[in-house]
Amino acid sequence: MREYFRAFKDKNTTHRDYRPFFKPVLCYLEGAWTLSTKNLDVPFQSDRHFIDAESWFDLMDKVFFTS
Numbered sequence: 001m002r003e004y005f006r007a008f009k010d011k012n013t014t015h016r017d018y019r020p021f022f023k024p025v026l027c028y029l030e031g032a033w034t035l036s037t038k039n040l041d042v043p044f045q046s047d048r049h050f051i052d053a054e055s056w057f058d059l060m061d062k063v064f065f066t067s
Helices: 002-010 056-066
Strands: none
Touching: none
């Protein structure tokens, strides 16, 4: 197993063919700056989008529920 990891690290398929066991996966993390206030203000006016929450905690609960 160590030789498979070594071949994967070195990208050397002639040492051990690691490709059937190491599938490429894309992961990313999103983040945003928020203020620690209790009131939630709409950042911009839109005909299609609105925030149906009165506080950050209310919005977080709705996101958890719909997820």
